[in-house]
Amino acid sequence: MALLLGSFLRNQRIILSASLKQNFQISKPHLPRRECHVCCLRKTNAARPALLPINGQNLGFHPALKRSSPRDSAGVSRCEHFHTSVPRRAIPAPLVWMVLKPLQKLLAIILGRSIRKWWVALPDNRRQLLREWMWLQRWRLAAGAGVALVIIAVFLFTHLDETPLTGRTRLVVFSKENYMELAALLSDEYMAEFAELMLPVSDSRQKVVERVIQHLAQRNKDIPEISEVRWTVHVVQDPKVNAFVLPNGKVFVFTGMLEAVADVHQLTIVLGHEMAHALLGHSAEQASLSHVVDLLSLILLTAIWAICPRDSLALLGHWAQEKLTQLMFRRPYSRKLEAEADEVGLQLAAKACADVRAGPVFWQQMEMRDRLQGELELPEWLSTHPSHKNRYTQMDRHIPQALVLRENCVCPPLPKSDPRVIFSKSVEMLLENSKNQTKSEGELKPRPYNPVSSHGRPPKLTDRTRRALVRNATKCPKITLRSCDVLPLSWGNLYMGQLQVILYTNLAFMDEWQEESHY
Template sequence: MLTSAAAWRIRLPPNTYLQQFMNVKKYYSFNKFTTARGSTDLRPNKLWPKVSSSTRNIQTSRPQYVNPVLMAVLRPLSKFMAVLVGRGFRKWWQNLPAKKRQLFIQHLRRNRVRYILGSGLALFAGHCYYESHVTLALFTGRRRFSLFTSDQLTALAKTLYEVEMEAYGDLILPYSHPYTVQVSRVGNHLLQANKTIPQLYTKAWTVTVIDHPTVNCFVLPSGDIIMFKGMMDLLENDDQVAAVLSHEMSHAILEHAGETLSHGYLLDMLILLPLAFIWAFIPSDGIAAITHWFLNKVVNIFLKLPYSRTLENEADTVGLRLAAKACYDVREASAFWGKMSIAEPQGKHKLMAMQDGNTSELPTWLSTHPSNKDRQLMLDSQMDQALAIREANKVTYTLSTIIGLKLPSLHLECTAMTTD
């Protein structure tokens, strides 16, 4: 049985190719192009000064980042250990004679200064670790905590991408399909217009359009964008396609996926002590289990979900500017979300599942994304600035066309591979 796989990717000028390799799977294959970071073609407008390969500089030590696989194992294990330690302490305390309980309490009172100082040192060490892993977000300058390097996230994303392609391998649209051609054309123009951004310029972007009614589009940290046909059916023109693509590109260059994972792991570590206290001091396992569940819900609703919605708003803001710099009509982004808000039930946010085309209606405060209406209002509030960026770049493109100036640019190319 033959299956086709199509994607668009960055294509750099021939002298900047480092290597080309192909990973053949039973369901699809892609050609991947990577480039040498030291290539002069990757230094637009002197943004990266050229350094001789023989130059040696003293470098400061970098923070030690955690392997994502290790964190995936430690995350549930640490919660289990907190429950086990808390419950074990409760059982030990309940079986302890009253006289020994009194001696234990007296010991804590006599050594309370030591325990307070030890706790303070532990908190200080945790604070130092947190600060050593805080970086500033691109464009916005927002402080954020990161546990993983870009290379670790890319390696993890490749695995996730293969899982997605295995699930939808038979549904990938060919390169000649109008939707694939349209996405390639719009993505190509976005990259050309924003080539002065290294995080965007040097990433090996791919887009895969899947013949499935799910209304969704998402991006992996590696730059692999997966677009569903259900979303393409709703996009009326290139301007709306640009709005969706620029939003997803913003997620990738801002490394929101790694930030979300890091934020989730940090919250899980912070609730370990309260979790141990719950199982240690609540006398019944049943009540402790209910309290445990309630604590997780509170953390999710008041800390995790608002944080996720903040990242979505940030991607909307950055994506609007990427589309404006490419001279797309950014007002179509607001029009698209306005259409989506009219189509959804009043006061509800329609959460589209990534798989199987299932949908469920949730209030905005229970969703990982802002409501469509809120997104439209936020985009409208930034429209004047985005239109100013668009007009400024219109002048640049017009002048370059008049004088016949050809700027070096990136190109996206659709390809189709056929495998047995």
């Protein structure tokens, strides 16, 4: 029996991988004012991050703490492990549930179908006797159902928990230790999957992401869920716009995400959002909800296969039950967690002295990018994430509170030029230019976006170009809207990252200013 169970667990690896990735890659309307304990002790130069002019328009903060390797910095490390033998771990409870999940549904279908066949095979007189017996025992059956409901209510009540920052009450079935073991298994799987795509530690993109994570962890070390975690950064060479953080501190950022952000501020807000998922324990919360919903769905699934007279109708009812569960429970709850992570991530970025006004701009950029690429926009109620428009609208509402928190953390003043206004003016200029071009040249045919194409991308930076960028960056203090403020947008071919310019500019200033920057 043990051998059969072991073989079954191995055969379920593909199903497990998909389920785990879905759980790991995924509020209150007003949060109480939160003081910054770690960065508001005193107003000194030691608490100020160095400001770095970027692309002649914005001021980018310098996330380096001091002249030291990221390997030696507090809370951030690179993943370098050595084992003399394969480590053996006990099977965590969430893993057992995820593996047995398909088997539970199969057993429910078999049970319901067996009940239906048994009922159809009964003679009419036996059916009548059974109905009369159930009517006579109705109070006992009702009492049994009541006891079962009380047991379920006690179980749910004893597993209620509060989120670390927002104080929201939630249901968490699995313990933190079990889910950390599950996160370790998943991180090993990701490391094996992305082994050929990992950027070297000497890559400038790897260094920038490490320093941003280091800066976020340092400025939010008053939060135990952040200070107690060893954050490890992995940048994956992949054009997908994706980034995620596992509960054990493993940070995975795809190069497509680095190309989608316009500056370090947007990158900080994105990584703060992913760190918020980890510190709030959203993956364990989502898995707990799925566990409870699945158990309740088993009862409904058994009833569907027992009541429906034919297998075809039962299959249709099964499909409808799955879709209703997705639309009514799983996806709305996932959107709720994403909105909460946006709110908390904005607070983390504010304490890290990032320009939080760049957050709504990022989601406006993503909305424009999807439109220019011709991607089909699904209705929000069909998606696990809020729409881009809803995200930047909700984030705009949290900007005033985030600015107050940023000021309480003794951060340097922000430039007067608001990135949201700059982006809005840039879009207006883009549309005006496209109209003029249409009038002069006839109908404009937008070209589809090709992430591999070099059209619209900055040229390869040489040492001479790098020095020129640094000189230009130093000459751009607080400025009003002009040509250098306009984001690098082009009709039909949208490339908003320009990360190569940002990376070289930031790395040059990090080396120059790190002696003056202390947190």
